[in-house]
Amino acid sequence: MTAVQDWLEHALTQVPDEPQAVQAQRRSAAQTLRSRGLPTRHDEDWKYTSLKGLDVLPRADSVSPARVSADDLNALGAIDHPDCARVVFVDGRYAPGLSRLHGLPQGARLRCWSARLTPDLAHEVLAAAADADAVDAVNRLFAADGLDLELAAGVRIAQPLLVVTLQTNAGGSHLRHRITLGAGARIQLVEQHLALAATPGYVVTESTRMDLGVHAALHHVRLQTEAETASHVSQLHVVQAERSQFDAQLLALGAALSRQEWHVDQRAAGCSAEVRAASLLHGQQHGDVHLRIAHRQPHGHSRTHVRGVFDDAARGVFTGRVDVLPGADKTDAAMINRNVLLSMAAEVDTRPQLQIDADDVQCSHGAAVGRLDDDALFYLTARGIAADEARALLLRAFIVPALPDIGWAPLTRQIAALLAARGMPTPDVTEPR
Amino acid sequence: MNRISNAAQRAMQPLLAVRGLHAGIDGKPVLTGVDLDVFAGEVVALMGPNGSGKTTLAQVLAGREAYSLSAGQVQFAGTDLLSMSPVERAREGLFLAFQYPVEIPGVPNIYLLKAALNAQRRHQGLAELDAIEFLQTIKQLLRELGLDDKFLQRGVNEGFSGGEKKRNEMLQMALLRPRLAILDETDSGLDVDALQAVADGVNALRRPDRAFLLITHYQRLLEHIVPDRVLVLLHGRIVATGGPDLARRIEREGYAWLQCATQSQGVAP
Numbered sequence: 131m132t133a134v135q136d137w138l139e140h141a142l143t144q145v146p147d148e149p150q151a152v153q154a155q156r157r158s159a160a161q162t163l164r165s166r167g168l169p170t171r172h173d174e175d176w177k178y179t180s181l182k183g184l185d186v187l188p189r190a191d192s193v194s195p196a197r198v199s200a201d202d203l204n205a206l207g208a209i210d211h212p213d214c215a216r217v218v219f220v221d222g223r224y225a226p227g228l229s230r231l232h233g234l235p236q237g238a239r240l241r242c243w244s245a246r247l248t249p250d251l252a253h254e255v256l257a258a259a260a261d262a263d264a265v266d267a268v269n270r271l272f273a274a275d276g277l278d279l280e281l282a283a284g285v286r287i288a289q290p291l292l293v294v295t296l297q298t299n300a301g302g303s304h305l306r307h308r309i310t311l312g313a314g315a316r317i318q319l320v321e322q323h324l325a326l327a328a329t330p331g332y333v334v335t336e337s338t339r340m341d342l343g344v345h346a347a348l349h350h351v352r353l354q355t356e357a358e359t360a361s362h363v364s365q366l367h368v369v370q371a372e373r374s375q376f377d378a379q380l381l382a383l384g385a386a387l388s389r390q391e392w393h394v395d396q397r398a399a400g401c402s403a404e405v406r407a408a409s410l411l412h413g414q415q416h417g418d419v420h421l422r423i424a425h426r427q428p429h430g431h432s433r434t435h436v437r438g439v440f441d442d443a444a445r446g447v448f449t450g451r452v453d454v455l456p457g458a459d460k461t462d463a464a465m466i467n468r469n470v471l472l473s474m475a476a477e478v479d480t481r482p483q484l485q486i487d488a489d490d491v492q493c494s495h496g497a498a499v500g501r502l503d504d505d506a507l508f509y510l511t512a513r514g515i516a517a518d519e520a521r522a523l524l525l526r527a528f529i530v531p532a533l534p535d536i537g538w539a540p541l542t543r544q545i546a547a548l549l550a551a552r553g554m555p556t557p558d559v560t561e562p563r
Numbered sequence: 564m565n566r567i568s569n570a571a572q573r574a575m576q577p578l579l580a581v582r583g584l585h586a587g588i589d590g591k592p593v594l595t596g597v598d599l600d601v602f603a604g605e606v607v608a609l610m611g612p613n614g615s616g617k618t619t620l621a622q623v624l625a626g627r628e629a630y631s632l633s634a635g636q637v638q639f640a641g642t643d644l645l646s647m648s649p650v651e652r653a654r655e656g657l658f659l660a661f662q663y664p665v666e667i668p669g670v671p672n673i674y675l676l677k678a679a680l681n682a683q684r685r686h687q688g689l690a691e692l693d694a695i696e697f698l699q700t701i702k703q704l705l706r707e708l709g710l711d712d713k714f715l716q717r718g719v720n721e722g723f724s725g726g727e728k729k730r731n732e733m734l735q736m737a738l739l740r741p742r743l744a745i746l747d748e749t750d751s752g753l754d755v756d757a758l759q760a761v762a763d764g765v766n767a768l769r770r771p772d773r774a775f776l777l778i779t780h781y782q783r784l785l786e787h788i789v790p791d792r793v794l795v796l797l798h799g800r801i802v803a804t805g806g807p808d809l810a811r812r813i814e815r816e817g818y819a820w821l822q823c824a825t826q827s828q829g830v831a832p
Binding site: 503504506510511514517519523526527530558 | 664
């Protein structure tokens, strides 16, 4: 018996007394996982990222969650703003005391499903999608909570919706979200992943399904600031209807092992998708950014801009695949991945891929791996700027174009603080009036 | 010109004293025993054909680590220059105007200017300039150099024309007021107006306690900035020293006649 199966059997013996409808999904997930096993390095999509570390970790609810107050959250730097609704999950469970669901307009339905309290909804959310893999099965097996958000046609939420996921113990967080936008609906979502200081190794899986109606627009920002002991795998599937717009942004700073997947399916004409990701990793951190965009109909548009900075023995992986399928004529797609390695032991594997089966398209892809520009470094130091400061300035300048930015000041400040904590303060260039 | 004052200066300690400097890059020797003095108050022109080692000398003096030094000493204001980092050299008042100023997208020019000035002021034990004082200073200099205010918010040299880059170097020099400014072919690729702006920038800064080492291919710049002395670098060493006439002869005749001169110093024009 392999370690994974061992772990799985152990986990299954602990299945809590959940409603029948939920148990059916758990069994189906277990079946998938038994037959497929977790992906290995032999799977092309997992060639550079190993999930071995997931085997030995206990499941979420085998460890009782710590008590967390709103002050604790603030002290950790959880994003917040009085004008925004905020949903908080602690150790994979919805934390009503820390959440604030008010202030949403008519036509917006925000709720959290729960395996115990809303079994019918849970059964729906926990169902497997046709394109689901073994990691999704892990999520289906353990997810007990998640967000279910639906915006009716034309509903626009002015302030970003905040989602904070906090880990307090060595268990895991397995969340499963569903977001449905009606025609012309618009929302910005800012998601942040945090852990209490000194949280020992834990596993986070997150699966998010997004359905964008005609001309709907969704901006999704993720600040991945897990503890550096974490394993974090997040899958985000988006289905786009005509002229809808999907905008995804990631800042990845935390976790021992992280993988962010986006699967973008443009099923109608005139869709637009923009993906931006910035990774700043050090020590032994491993960060994988995995993206698939399928353009199926004419006049699709996509932009992918992924940058990474890797220090010490950190390792970065980028896989970006753009498929321009037959009939997706006049697609306009561009993908670029740029990386800076700060040490001899740091490593990046980058795979930008483009498959074109349509006519009259405009597509480009590229990747670059290099060191900090010695000429620029010398130029700055030759002006008397300390070498450390010059290095930080150049790194910051490199990463800024790939950083999340939705034109919302609290997020901008939050990111500035995160960069400053990594030795990259924002240069003061304000001109006094 | 200035023969008497030069004689007087020679009695003093030079601001920059280079002795027997050997340097190379990637295992290839470039400087093969450079001896030169630059005294405070002087403008010294350093001429030489392509590949003679002019830029190597400038970069070595500014502290570029890519070059390996195999022999020689350099004293700057009485201290050992070669033991100092590029940062220390800059803060001690050595300024290199780059032949190819580096484009640094994402680092605003105003930030570089302010950080450089305040780093130098801290080093000198002076209070940093606040935002308003700094802006007054820099806007005055922008006007003098004919540069637009929008220069401040753009990335360092990002998308600047050749002339703008060189003017930006002059802006930094004027702001930092170095003791020794080394201008590495600041005149190359400039139109007449830009050349005049560079020359005006240098002439305005000429002072008894400041020196310039002008590295150039051409006599043209020396019509606008009259040097006290002209040195010729050939095959990695100084082979001729003279006055402005030496530059004119090189302009007329090239460097070929110097190839025959074997002595390292004192060839009369």
